[in-house]
């Protein structure tokens with residue numbers, strides 16, 4: 716009995732320490748397309764990502780070299796990971812995955828900023844990476860598996876949702892009523908550039924629309940409040956790698 720009480724006390728103390736040391740806990744937004752809701756989880760960095768099966772992907776691995784206390788993804792991306800990981804059958808080293816757009820490091824409309832991409836296998840030989848790419852291709856669960864000639868020293872896979880606003884690819888058109896990880900990227904970029912009326916919640920409501928219109932006006936774009944190709948291109952080129960500005964929300 717005493718031992719149990721001691722154990723419970725220790726667990727409570729550890730949980731308290733985890734809560735108090737900021738970077739040891741992360742907030743994870745997961746868009747669930749079944750309910751059309753953005754779900755919120757608070758987890759330690761060494762806990763599995765939400766919807767992760769078999770503890771094959773920790774929050775720390777998903778956050779990779781990003782330093783943000785808030786990350787996001789789509790439930791379908793986690794399901795793709797689960798299927799791919801089960802077919803691959805071994806542990807996977809993830810060098811890069813989630814990144815916020817103001818942190819930079821990827822192309823402007825990269826799925827890494829939406830929490831839908833993984834750069835893996837940096838620890839393997841090129842033959843090992845070729846084998847991993849083959850499983851990624853044959854699994855059929857990824858929208859895109861980058862060819863070896865583009866990224867020879869890692870394996871990039873991602874999920875893509877919706878029809879890209881630009882013919883060249885990238886994020887889908889967003890407007891009032893849109894929900895999900897691309898809305899989070901939009902809000903994150905707007906906030907970083909000082910258009911702060913919208914917070915960071917993954918819901919494109921009137922606050923987000925007003926911020927988009929302000930941005931469009933300031934940039935001489937058609938101020939229709941709809942985030943199409945021209946707005947995405949301007950916004951992502953300005954916000955990509957801009958750094959931790961004073962208006963970033965939940966830095």
Ligand SMILES: [Zn+2]
Nearest residue numbers: 832833834871
């Ligand atoms: Zn990548």
